[in-house]
Amino acid sequence: MKRILITGASRGIGRAIAEKLAGEDVDLLLHGRDTVALAEVCKRVRAKSVTKLIHDLATTRGVCDLIAQVGDKRLDVLVNNAGIAVVKPFTEITQVEWEQTLGVNVTAPFMLIQHFAPRMPPGSTIVNVLSIAAKSGFPGWSAYCMSKFALEGFSQSVREELREHKVRLINIYPAATATEIWNNVAGDWPTEKMMSPNEIADAVAFAVSRDADVAVENISITNVTGAL
Numbered sequence: 001m002k003r004i005l006i007t008g009a010s011r012g013i014g015r016a017i018a019e020k021l022a023g024e025d026v027d028l029l030l031h032g033r034d035t036v037a038l039a040e041v042c043k044r045v046r047a048k049s050v051t052k053l054i055h056d057l058a059t060t061r062g063v064c065d066l067i068a069q070v071g072d073k074r075l076d077v078l079v080n081n082a083g084i085a086v087v088k089p090f091t092e093i094t095q096v097e098w099e100q101t102l103g104v105n106v107t108a109p110f111m112l113i114q115h116f117a118p119r120m121p122p123g124s125t126i127v128n129v130l131s132i133a134a135k136s137g138f139p140g141w142s143a144y145c146m147s148k149f150a151l152e153g154f155s156q157s158v159r160e161e162l163r164e165h166k167v168r169l170i171n172i173y174p175a176a177t178a179t180e181i182w183n184n185v186a187g188d189w190p191t192e193k194m195m196s197p198n199e200i201a202d203a204v205a206f207a208v209s210r211d212a213d214v215a216v217e218n219i220s221i222t223n224v225t226g227a228l
């Protein structure tokens, strides 16, 4: 039996990952803020049990409450997926937007990894949903890139620290994927070049299901014709 925690499972990529990792022998811990959307996902997935975690990860209080609700039972898979994208020229980014980006995209994964990794048994897996924006800068995406580069650096180092405990750390680098995150991004984006969230979920499921001593450490996924 596996116990799997996925943040940002109420929609988009997180929802697709939840549907892919579900199974009759799985205790799913699904996080989101949108109670209606999360309830819908919980209803759709087939699992041994499903727990709803409704917390704002932009605040340390929200992350602490999530950790308390998850409790001390062993965790086999932690998926850090929740994320926000503030897209605008760097001169227009507000302090609040900067701090929220840091909170959800960096501090929350940091706190969750720091708390849960030492409690995860050998063979368990941490997945970080990063982005191609963890490797390159893009105009208008400075706050987002800052957050993904930061998590990239943190998780590369943590991966090395976790080797002796046989806990795998998998970084996923999707290019543009068709989710609601784009609803708040101004501009005309070629949606036909965006991937389905299912493609990202398939990659996560593949990496998580390898033998316990095999780590598929980094997966980049992009449209064959290139980035947008």
Ligand SMILES: NC(=O)c1ccc[n+]([C@@H]2O[C@H](COP(=O)([O-])OP(=O)(O)OC[C@H]3O[C@@H](n4cnc5c(N)ncnc54)[C@H](OP(=O)(O)O)[C@@H]3O)[C@@H](O)[C@H]2O)c1
Residues within 6 Å of the ligand: 007, 008, 009, 010, 011, 012, 013, 014, 031, 032, 033, 034, 035, 037, 055, 056, 057, 058, 081, 082, 083, 084, 104, 129, 130, 131, 132, 173, 174, 175, 176, 177, 178, 179, 180, 181, 182
């Ligand atoms: N879509 C892409 O093109 C793309 C490409 C590369 C990487 N990514 C990454 O993939 C991950 C998922 O993105 P997505 O495209 O699936 O976006 P999405 O459809 O907008 O979903 C974002 C998820 O994060 C949660 N979330 C946002 N702010 C939160 C907060 N303050 N507290 C708690 N949860 C919060 C949302 O929960 P609620 O809706 O319930 O609030 C939702 O479940 C993100 O880390 C994103 O950076 C996306």
